[in-house]
Amino acid sequence: MDAIRGTAKAELTAPVEAFLADLHARVSKVTGGSPADYIPELGKVDPSLFGIAIATVDGQIYEVGDTDVPFTIQSVSKPFMYGHALQRHGRPTVLKHVGVEPTGEAFNSIVLDEVANRPFNPMVNAGAIAVAEMMPGDTQEQRIGNMLDLFSSLAGRRLGIDEAVFRSELETGHRNRAIAYMMLNTAMIERDPNEVLDLYFRQCSVNVSCCDLAIMAATLANDGTNPLTGKAVFDAQYVRDMLTVMNSCGMYDYAGEWAYEVGMPAKSGVSGCIIAVMPGQIGICVYSPPIDTQGNSVRGIRVCQEISSEFELHAFNNRTNVRSVVRRDYRADLVRSNRLRTLEERNLLATEGHKVAVLEAQGALFFGSTEQLLRKTSALAADSRYVVVDFKRVHQADTSACKLIVRAAKSMEGSAAELVFASLAEDDRLDPLVRALAESQHGHRVRQFRDADAALEWCEDQLLAGANFNHGTKFAVSEINLFKGLSPGECRLVESVIRPLVFERGDVIMREGDEAKLFFVLARGTVSVQIKVHGKGNRKKRVARSAPASPSARWRCWTAAAAPPTSSPMSG
Amino acid sequence: MDAIRGTAKAELTAPVEAFLADLHARVSKVTGGSPADYIPELGKVDPSLFGIAIATVDGQIYEVGDTDVPFTIQSVSKPFMYGHALQRHGRPTVLKHVGVEPTGEAFNSIVLDEVANRPFNPMVNAGAIAVAEMMPGDTQEQRIGNMLDLFSSLAGRRLGIDEAVFRSELETGHRNRAIAYMMLNTAMIERDPNEVLDLYFRQCSVNVSCCDLAIMAATLANDGTNPLTGKAVFDAQYVRDMLTVMNSCGMYDYAGEWAYEVGMPAKSGVSGCIIAVMPGQIGICVYSPPIDTQGNSVRGIRVCQEISSEFELHAFNNRTNVRSVVRRDYRADLVRSNRLRTLEERNLLATEGHKVAVLEAQGALFFGSTEQLLRKTSALAADSRYVVVDFKRVHQADTSACKLIVRAAKSMEGSAAELVFASLAEDDRLDPLVRALAESQHGHRVRQFRDADAALEWCEDQLLAGANFNHGTKFAVSEINLFKGLSPGECRLVESVIRPLVFERGDVIMREGDEAKLFFVLARGTVSVQIKVHGKGNRKKRVARSAPASPSARWRCWTAAAAPPTSSPMSG
Secondary structure, eight states: OOOOOOSOOOOTTHHHHHHHHHHHHHHTTOOOOBOOOSSGGGGGSOTTOOEEEEEETTOOEEEEESOSOOEEOGGGHHHHHHHHHHHHHOHHHHHHHOOOOOOSSOTTOOOOBTTTTBOSOTTSHHHHHHHHHTOOOSSHHHHHHHHHHHHHHHHTSOOOBOHHHHHHHHHHOHHHHHHHHHHHHTTSOOSOHHHHHHHHHHHHTBEEOHHHHHHHHHHHHTTTBOTTTOOBOSOHHHHHHHHHHHHHHTTGGGHHHHHHHTOSOEEEETTTEEEEEETTTEEEEEEOOOBOTTSOBHHHHHHHHHHHHHTTOOTTSOOOOGGGGEEEEEETTTSOOSEEOOHHHHHHHHHHGGGEEEEEEEEEESHHHHHHHHHHHHHHHTTOSEEEEEEEEEEEEOHHHHHHHHHHHHHTTTSSSEEEEESSSSSSTTHHHHHHHHHSTTGGGSEEESSHHHHHHHHHHHHHHHTTOOOOSOOOGGGSGGGTTOOHHHHHHHHHHBOOEEOOTTOOOOOTTOOOOEEEEEEESOEEEEEEOSSGGGOEEEEEEEOSSOOOOOOOOTTSOOOOOEEEEEEO | OOOOOOSOOOOTTHHHHHHHHHHHHHHTTOOOOBOOOSSGGGGGSOTTOOEEEEEETTOOEEEEESOSOOEEOGGGHHHHHHHHHHHHHOHHHHHHHOOOOOOSSOTTOOOOBTTTTBOSOTTSHHHHHHHHHTOOOSSHHHHHHHHHHHHHHHHTSOOOBOHHHHHHHHHHOHHHHHHHHHHHHTTSOOSOHHHHHHHHHHHHTBEEOHHHHHHHHHHHHTTTBOTTTOOBOSOHHHHHHHHHHHHHHTTGGGHHHHHHHTOSOEEEETTTEEEEEETTTEEEEEEOOOBOTTSOBHHHHHHHHHHHHHHTOOTTSOOOOGGGGEEEEEETTTSOOSEEOOHHHHHHHHHHGGGEEEEEEEEEESHHHHHHHHHHHHHHHTTOSEEEEEEEEEEEEOHHHHHHHHHHHHHTTTSSSEEEEESSSSSSTTHHHHHHHHHSTTGGGSEEESSHHHHHHHHHHHHHHHTTOOOOSOOOGGGSGGGTTOOHHHHHHHHHHBOOEEOOTTOOOOOTTOOOOEEEEEEESOEEEEEEOSSGGGOEEEEEEEOSSOOOSOOOOTTSOOOOOEEEEEEO
16 A cells, blocks of 8 residues: 655645735736825835735635735724624614715715714714714723724734824824714714724724734624634624625725625725625735725725636625525335335335325525425425425525424415425534424424435325225234245244244344344334444434334334334244 | 325415515505605506515516506616616626716716716616617617517516606606706717607606516526526626616615615615515515605515515525535545445455545535635545545536636645545536536546545545555456365366356446346456436436455546456356
8 A cells, every 4th residue: 555645735725825826916016096195104104015815704814915014904993893883782772873874975074964963874984983982981991992802802813003003193183073073063972072083093093914804804704703713703683784884885985886896895994905705705805005096905906806706706696596405306106215015015105106205405495495495395295195305405594494494384284285304303404493393383293204215104104004004913924925825734834933022112123243043024013224324423324124014104203213013033 | 095185285385475465464554655746647646556576586476465556667677777788788888878886866866977977877867868878779669669678578578658657757857858968968978868868768667567577676586587488688797787786776865774674686666666686586576656755665665674584685694604515524444335345355445444535515616615615625635545525415516616626626736635526427517517627637637436436436446456456357266255265176166167258348247137047256347236216317326336356446437337347157
């Protein structure tokens, strides 16, 4: 046996890195724009700094260029402060203080929504100042501490303030001071504007790197949980609000074109950073100080356009295919359960099996796919007595899907067909649906089986029981298939050498490795043969199930064991 | 056997209908707003009309209330005319004539983007007038005909114009006339404003029902293909543009709050209709004439809020779970292929099998899930000689995913591990990936097998071949396992009653139902046992594969048949 060849590590994600490296090299040639200088300290930056970082929802970081150089977060702080206000005060309170309507105005507009008496949205300075006032804390020190805690928990490391930029903003922020006093004038804020602005200028002066911001963006992609630390910073419901406002107001006057060409919720800062979020997938940060007249990093926009295009990340690229929810369907006249059946039973199932339909679902269940699944199930139910829905290949179900399925169970009551579910509880992926069914008075009436085979077998049993294949528990040797051809005398001879054994439901008759000294003939009931399956939780797999004749109708749900068999062992 | 019980048809989608009926009843009590009367003819409508229709991407319609009453489409015509212009003239030309930037202005604003010399976006009247000018046709009759053809193909039935409303708009549309002349003045339009406005007023006066508009919205949800007729009206790339502009500009000044609370691209019309689109899932239309001061149907907004909330349809509800892309992984020391192996081989695989890793992928492949899959594959590759990726449970792959996978194949070159793909070509669902691999100079080097079992067997064979389990094609009876215990004399006796047979790769040795008169002993090579599987395309499934010893390393891709076996049949 050769040893594993070479030492080169296989990096299948190398194409992502190669794409970013090439993109960085190409966009390095893009010129235009210049660093913001309305805050004098910002104008001192090296304009050639250029970093790109992508963080995944599980904390993998792809980076190229100046990704560790510190810069001030500026307006990219706004969505996170907004999320924090939502998290602490709830939606109604926050909406009283700041709206969600985009404006055609610039980010530093002094125009306020005088009808609702609030700034238009939390991404313009006025709105961000209103949000800054909502930071909890009894003293200014506590509020500053809480603000720094927020950004540190988002970055997954301790962050601090760039004092020089803070001083510069404090000394030159006349326009923001004007905005704050206008807001005090109409009671849009209530505290001392100097205190509120002190916090606002500090939040804009938090030092971050390109990688920090990519992780912060990935925290939003990951429903509010920091992928590096696992800390839940925001509830998913508030992440949705943050993304919505970023999407409509995050790129200043460029929001429309951004939505058209890039199509990811984003926020830019005048220090030259842009974050973009692809929900469920990644957070992106680009840092390049030269900004255009709308306040957005020139290279940042270009990079995000290319990443969106290359990886098809536009929010309105349709990634939903509800039609694939039904993998296939079949009927029990053509596909039978693994249970061994007599010729007589097989013949009956061949003619009657079409009354049992099995439908294999796959993928994620949400409104559209669930509606499709239920509709196709209905169509099968129209000429079936039993419809088995196999959830083996379904890997998630949202609340809407769970509600619809539970209610659908109710709608089957009194109908000609009975609904049967399989493979719901194979592992924990469908726990919300299992719980919803268990908690509903209708849902718990749906029969559930461990897998499609067990469900199919039960349905077959119902068909056979309906055809009076049922027998009692007493029997003569002559009734047993194996001995069917014997004469009465031969049967008596057999009866003299066998003895009847009765096993209860769940009894183990023999185990793998037991000494084989008895020969069993199964007269009544069913016996399962199970093997251990490698994988999580020592799961067992039934590889065969045998029975001499159809048992009477009985409900074997996936937790129950086999029916009590009556056997006739012969000495070996 | 009972007959199928009862006659009630099972309608598992009844909960959707029940929800809509209840919603209609509740929202019927909502008052407020009044029908638009700036167009006198519109003011004559019955304000109590109220219909809700939902159409799925395959044309199922859920409806309640006044869903067949005709009304004029008004501004809901705008996104469709915009899509038609994109389809006919392409993105660059259309962008020259109309922007994509939302404004804080009302829908009938006369404010134009004088920097770019174009209206701000196609949802304000000015933009819609610029788009109307782009309707192809040599004469006004042809342009009107083309416009009616467009809306008819979207509704799936022939539509006409409400002449009374058209006359009323024509006579009272002074403001729109002013806008058109302003645009002529700055060369934003070039044709006679009266002709352009004639078409614009006609497009706004097309008679539709609530169901028609739900189907039009579902056409957008369905990537531009009408779900009723199957006609492709728009390319998916232009549907993305239409949805983006609807999302940012579709609800007039209410766009921000709509995005916050409803979160679906939408468009409203002053006749009291609103359409909303959930891409990949459904199109919604609500019709209720009373509108608010922003021009949106009061009940329409309420209904869409509740549908969004009940069915979790907000665009920024995260429905993406990239972590589920890897269903499970295992190594060949614990899970073996179905091929029968000798004790010696089994022992070797138990110690060496960990060098083969198998990873089961599932769900949809797009950037985030593919990155996750490739990264986990890399991690397994780090201490493996072969990594099998089984695509059996993957139901779709976008272009981005295909590109990444093809490039990943290249990145494995020179690495210690070899990448092996399984179940790619089981049906047509992954054709784009199969084609991308075939077309790439790197991709075609990845070995592909029909299923994970065939791939695993090949990997096992490589391990065994490396351990010098290989033998030539000549053999003595004493080498055959079955005869291992015999004395030389007994072997000679066996040799006298058997005769060697040689089969070529792909030969069929026997078929189901053949007379069983020979007893075969397999000396060299491999034999597969296949059964026919019910389902599409008469697929065959290999249920067992047997071989007496490991063959030398050879590539059996999924299209190739078994290796040539050499058998020794004995007369039966």
